[in-house]
Amino acid sequence: MKRLLTLILDGEIEQGFDATLEIRQGDLHSPSQTRIKGRLSGNRDLLNCYRHWQQRYLSLEMLFRALSANPEQVTNSSQRGEAFAACRRAAEVLEGSLNHWLNTDLEFRSIRDKLLRSGKKFQLLLQTNNPWLRRFPWHRWDLLAEAQADVALSAIEYDCPNPLNRQPTPKGKVKILAILGQGANLNQQADQQALEELAGKAGAQITWRQEPQASELNQQLWEQGWDILFFAGHSGTSQEGQRGEIQLNQTERLTIDDLRFALKKAIGRRPRYANARGLQLAIFNSCDGLGLAYQLAAQQDLYLPQVIVMAEKVPDPVSPKFLRYFLEAYIHPGLTRGC
Helix, strand or coil: CCEEEEEEEEEECCCEEEEEEEEEECCCCCCCCEEEEEEECCCHHHHHHHHHHHHHHHHHHHHHHHHHHCCCCCCCHHHHHHHHHHHHHHHHHHHHHHHHHHHHCHHHHHHHHHHHCCCCCCEEEEECCCHHHHHCCHHHCHHHHHHCCEEEEECCCCCCCCHHHCCCCCCCCEEEEEEECCCCCCCCHHHHHHHHHHHHHCCEEEEEEECCCHHHHHHHHHHCCCCEEEEEECEEECCCCCCEEEECCCCCEECCHHHHHHHHHHHCCCHHHCCCCCCCEEEEEECCCHHHHHHHHHCCCCCCCEEEECCCCCCCCHHHHHHHHHHHHCCCCCCCCCC
């Protein structure tokens, strides 16, 4: 079993962060074996590096959208090369700034040294309420990259259900509700057929819904048992990072609050919903989904074990590729429930 290391960073990017590292042998329900305190100084320059990279990345996205809309509109290959190079340079500067911050801050040394001694392939859970820290490329911290550590995000405050009250993983095929919202690039029959064949090999069954009405989505979540909810399409996050929306169809945009009661039934943690199968995972394969993750974490009575979102805008062709790679890695007919 991998060791779980929890890094709690509480503060603001300008003033700095109080840091706590907790080490457990197992999941979040296991008692903490080690707790180390430290601090990270404020770093406005790192935030500026991130914003500069994001501008270059968005410029690259707009260039490719122009190419997709009119292949003859952009014909200068040097322009495309320059856009790639500018984005790559900005990414390297951002990565270097992040590593310098985490590796040279003296008050953070005790935590960094403990991470260095934690061996290979541990799991790191970053708990923070700061929207900028959630956007930084933590997987590019050389310490974590060398250790082949898995990195996930969590809010600082959370309410986790008693593991003794968890429902067993349902038998039979894992059921996936795949919602193709406005802008989804999964509407080709060949893509869906290939993904369904792959899902069958992984012990899963996909039900597709193309740009459903909000009432239909709520009904699907309310009346049937699902193990995984998958959404592909347009989405976005508010500037403060605390609110997300999905573009369900041409006329309807939904937040997590709009789906709260249906999700509560689908998750089925409460005795009131004892007949529900129990939603285990939600995947939002859509642009800028951190606001969606924040809202799910803020709804402390939902108890959804895992959420996968995209931190930035993603090109349309990523949707089918991501689901394909996910299903290829999805070997077992169930997911381990965790919190």
